[in-house]
Amino acid sequence: MIAALLCAASPLAAGPDWVEPPGVDAGSVPGSAQSITGSGSLSSIGGELTAVSTASAGADDFEDMYCFQIVDPANFRAVTFPDSTFTGSANFDTQLWLFDRNGFGLLANDNAGPKEQGSGLPAPAGIAPGVYCLAISGFDNDPRSDGGPIFNQESREEVTGPDGKGGQDPIVAWGPPGDAGQYVIALTGAAFIEVDDSVPTLSEWGMVALAGLLLAAGATIMRRRRVQRPAQ
Ligand SMILES: [Ca+2]
Ligand SMILES: [Ca+2]
Ligand SMILES: [Ca+2]
Ligand SMILES: [Ca+2]
Numbered sequence: 001m002i003a004a005l006l007c008a009a010s011p012l013a014a015g016p017d018w019v020e021p022p023g024v025d026a027g028s029v030p031g032s033a034q035s036i037t038g039s040g041s042l043s044s045i046g047g048e049l050t051a052v053s054t055a056s057a058g059a060d061d062f063e064d065m066y067c068f069q070i071v072d073p074a075n076f077r078a079v080t081f082p083d084s085t086f087t088g089s090a091n092f093d094t095q096l097w098l099f100d101r102n103g104f105g106l107l108a109n110d111n112a113g114p115k116e117q118g119s120g121l122p123a124p125a126g127i128a129p130g131v132y133c134l135a136i137s138g139f140d141n142d143p144r145s146d147g148g149p150i151f152n153q154e155s156r157e158e159v160t161g162p163d164g165k166g167g168q169d170p171i172v173a174w175g176p177p178g179d180a181g182q183y184v185i186a187l188t189g190a191a192f193i194e195v196d197d198s199v200p201t202l203s204e205w206g207m208v209a210l211a212g213l214l215l216a217a218g219a220t221i222m223r224r225r226r227v228q229r230p231a232q
Helices: 002-009 202-231
Strands: 044-048 063-070 077-079 094-100 105-109 120-122 130-138 142-145 171-175 182-188
Touching: 044 063, 094 120, 105 120, 130 142, 130 182
Parallel strands: none
Antiparallel strands: 044 182, 063 130, 077 120, 077 182, 094 105, 094 130, 142 171
16 A cells, blocks of 8 residues: 555656656755655656746745755766756756755856767776765856855866865855756666665554554444344
């Protein structure tokens, strides 16, 4: 029954493997990023930067960050444009930023080529498989730590490490507001963060208990009907 409940809640038969839910904005730092949980390989993430919010400045959406597993660092790649292998896309000028789960910068790219506004990232050489966080922003919105900019982009095509003034500290903010729009990030070498569903959660235990009560109530009503029938 628990498996059936989980199946009913699982997303999407088609489209990107993970979609930023409408109205549930992916945050800008690891603490508010969307954790992509489930099972199996993760080949695409779809979402939208909606720019200035009419609700409040705190709800502005100029960056989306997602945390997932890099299972094959040597073959990891994230792209926001279509090429012969990967079908990423975006209707704005993207930048991609890879962080560890504590928000320390690892690698970044603005343009994958001189005539390509889309972005492409491998994993840094030598990193261990594990959970990492990937952010997308529009040009020219860059991440900062308390020490300053985390990355120094010497050209728009550079795939850069955290060589900015603030590169030794974790991300705390972004700026200035940049381009925005819809995107699909194509991925290889990535996977969902596995969640252990062998032990029911508190709410699942609650549903099991509720089902038990309903069954017991149903049995009681049936018994009463059987008892009443000879008198009718
Ligand atoms: Ca968003
Ligand atoms: Ca966002
Ligand atoms: Ca770009
Ligand atoms: Ca650089």
